[in-house]
Amino acid sequence: AAATWPPLRQRLHPATPSLPTAMSRTYLVVLASLLAGSAAQSASSPVDDARAAYESALERARKAKAEVEDYLEAQPSNKTEMEEAVEEIAERVDEAMKKATEDAEEAFRGRLAELKHSRGNVSVIHRLAKAAEKAAEEVGHAPAKAAKRTLREGKREAKSLGRKAEAAAHAAYKAAKALERAQRKSGLSERIYEGEFGKHEHVTENMEDRAGDLRGDAEDAAERLSDKAADRVEEKAHAMKRAAEKRVQKLKKEVRTAEVEAKNATESIADKDSSEKKDEKDDEDDEKKDDKKDE
8 A cells, every 4th residue: 555644643643743842841840930930929927907997887888977978967967757767667666665564464374374384383473473473564664664765766866877987997097007117117117107107096096086076966966766655645645554554453463363273273282292192191001900909
């Protein structure tokens, strides 16, 4: 057969041409240099880390301050909005008072059930009766507590947002100090790191002062709204409290009745046990007498 050129094996699997040795070495040197430069760029210095931490802290402080500003922006700005806000709070207070009363009475029912099912120990019955009475009294206190707690929600929110903004601004100041220390340790010029810290100090201290002012404004706004809502719900809250106090007296009567019944049941059990023991003793005595007669 006529020979083909190049051979079939070489055409199917051509050999990869090899670089000359000198060129291979140059290529490896260049590659190593590029990799080293890339690694140096990716590795961050303490100053870079401190700067990133400061910028992150500053961003958190800005967001926290914006949250307080948004809270203030959402406050009623005219008489109509104020009326709507007060009515909304009054409705929440009403719902909270009803829910608290229901929960307190449910807790009382649980205590009363424990008392009713108690048997065999008078001191335990007395302790359960005291716990049931205390639960009954809580039914009377529940509406006022719920109203006060609900009216304070706005104040708590305002205070929480203000504190968060102040803390975030102070954290940004501390991050600026950490950046200054990192720059000093790195050997940077004193003029440079002190000048940069001066700028950061000015920004963060102004932010902290502003956060304090915003917190005061937010708390004042929340208090004004809460006071108006308290005036709106005052009459209804007093009415619910009076009704709850009357209810407490009825619940306490239930406790006293249940306590007497539990004690009577306990005494009855004790009398029955005593009678059974007496009968057993009498039987034993009769058996002994019979045994003597048989002898």
